[in-house]
Amino acid sequence: MTQHRKIIHIDMDAFFASVEQRDNPELRGHAVIVGGQPDSRGVVAACSYEARQFGIHSAMPCSRAYRLCPNAIFLKPRFEAYRSVSIELHKIFSEFTALIEPLSLDEAYLDVTECSQHNGSATLIAREIKQAIKDRLNLVASAGVSYNKFLAKIASDMDKPDGLYVIRPEQAATFIRSLPIRKFFGVGKVTEGKMHRHNIFTGADLGRYDEVKLCQLFGKSGNYYYQIARGIDNRPVRTDRKRKSIGKENTFSEDLTDINTINDHFDRLAEQVANIMLKRGITARTITIKIKYHDFSQITRSITPPQLVINGASLQAALPGLIKKTELGNRPCRLLGVSVSNFVDPPKKRFGQALLFEE
Numbered sequence: 001m002t003q004h005r006k007i008i009h010i011d012m013d014a015f016f017a018s019v020e021q022r023d024n025p026e027l028r029g030h031a032v033i034v035g036g037q038p039d040s041r042g043v044v045a046a047c048s049y050e051a052r053q054f055g056i057h058s059a060m061p062c063s064r065a066y067r068l069c070p071n072a073i074f075l076k077p078r079f080e081a082y083r084s085v086s087i088e089l090h091k092i093f094s095e096f097t098a099l100i101e102p103l104s105l106d107e108a109y110l111d112v113t114e115c116s117q118h119n120g121s122a123t124l125i126a127r128e129i130k131q132a133i134k135d136r137l138n139l140v141a142s143a144g145v146s147y148n149k150f151l152a153k154i155a156s157d158m159d160k161p162d163g164l165y166v167i168r169p170e171q172a173a174t175f176i177r178s179l180p181i182r183k184f185f186g187v188g189k190v191t192e193g194k195m196h197r198h199n200i201f202t203g204a205d206l207g208r209y210d211e212v213k214l215c216q217l218f219g220k221s222g223n224y225y226y227q228i229a230r231g232i233d234n235r236p237v238r239t240d241r242k243r244k245s246i247g248k249e250n251t252f253s254e255d256l257t258d259i260n261t262i263n264d265h266f267d268r269l270a271e272q273v274a275n276i277m278l279k280r281g282i283t284a285r286t287i288t289i290k291i292k293y294h295d296f297s298q299i300t301r302s303i304t305p306p307q308l309v310i311n312g313a314s315l316q317a318a319l320p321g322l323i324k325k326t327e328l329g330n331r332p333c334r335l336l337g338v339s340v341s342n343f344v345d346p347p348k349k350r351f352g353q354a355l356l357f358e359e
C-alpha cells in the first residue's frame with residue numbers, strides 16, 4: 001500500500017486588512033476595507049472581520065460596500081508591505097519543507113510528507129507554523145491538513161479565522177459525501193446551477209454519477225469531478241508554477257445575442273480580473289477577450305494599450321474597441337472571457353516573481 005501524502009494548506013485570515021490593522025493600531029476594531037475608494041468603480045480586495053459583519057466581502061464593488069457600511073475605513077493597498085510579509089511567511093514554511101507552492105501572497109500548499117519534525121505529524125507541524133506566524137509576524141492564519149491539495153484547501157476554510165482543520169484519509173469519504181457542491185474547487189455558479197438541475201447537491205450525489213456520464217455533462221472536467229468525489233487528487237505540490245496570464249470566463253446556459261447583456265457580462269468579468277490583479281499586485285500590458293460562438297467556434301481579440309493595465313477602469317476602457325472586432329450582437333455566443341497577460345515585473349523582482357502566482 002502506498003503511503004498517503006501529508007499536505008498543508010495555509011491561508012492568512014483577511015490578509016491585507018489584517019496587515020493594515022497590525023501596522024496601524026487605530027484601525028483595530030474597525031471595519032477596514034482594502035481596495036478601491038467608495039466613489040470609484042473599484043472592488044473590495046480584502047476586508048476586516050469587522051467589515052464582514054456588515055455583509056461586505058471581497059470582490060464586492062466598493063460603492064456597495066460603502067452603502068452597507070458608510071463608517072468603514074477605505075484604504076489603498078500597500079503591496080510592498082504585503083510582499084514583505086509574504087517573504088517572511090515563505091521563510092517560516094521553508095523551515096519545515098522545500099516543497100512549497102504559493103497560490104498568492106497569502107496562501108500556499110506545503111507537502112510535509114518527508115518532514116521529520118513532530119515525528120512527522122502534519123497536524124502538529126501546521127500548529128507550529130500557525131504559532132510561528134503569530135509570534136513572529138503578529139498575524140493570524142488558518143491551516144487545512146489532509147492527504148491531497150483538494151481536501152487541504154477545503155479544510156483551511158472550514159474553521160476560519162485561526163482555524164486548524166484536519167481531514168484524515170479515513171474521514172475523507174464521509175466528509176466529501178456531505179460537502180455542498182459549491183465547496184468543490186472549480187465549481188462556479190454556472191456549474192453549480194447545472195449540477196443542481198441534475199440533482200447533484202452534495203458530494204454524495206456527485207459520487208453516484210459514473211465517469212462517462214460526468215464527461216457527457218461537463219466535458220473534460222467530468223474526470224476531475226469523478227476523481228474528487230472519491231477523494232482522489234494526485235496533483236503534486238509544485239514549486240515552479242508561474243502563470244503567464246490571469247483571466248475569468250463564463251459559460252452561459254443560454255446563448256447570448258443582446259449586446260447590452262454582453263457588455264454587462266464583459267464589465268463584470270473585467271472587474272473580477274481587476275480584483276485578482278489587485279490581490280496579487282499584478283500590472284499587465286495586454287488585454288484579451290475570448291468568445292465562443294454558439295457553434296463552438298472560438299476567437300480571441302487582444303490589445304496592448306499605450307498605458308499599462310492597472311485596474312478595472314483600464315480594462316473596461318479597452319473593451320468596446322475589442323468587442324467591435326467581433327461578431328457579438330449578430331452571432332449568438334455561449335462563452336465570454338477576459339484575461340490579462342504580458343505582466344510587468346514588480347520592483348522587487350527577485351521576491352515578487354516567486355510570490356505572484358495564480359491559484
Ligand SMILES: [Mg+2]
Pocket residue numbers: 011012013014015106107
Ligand atoms: Mg487569505
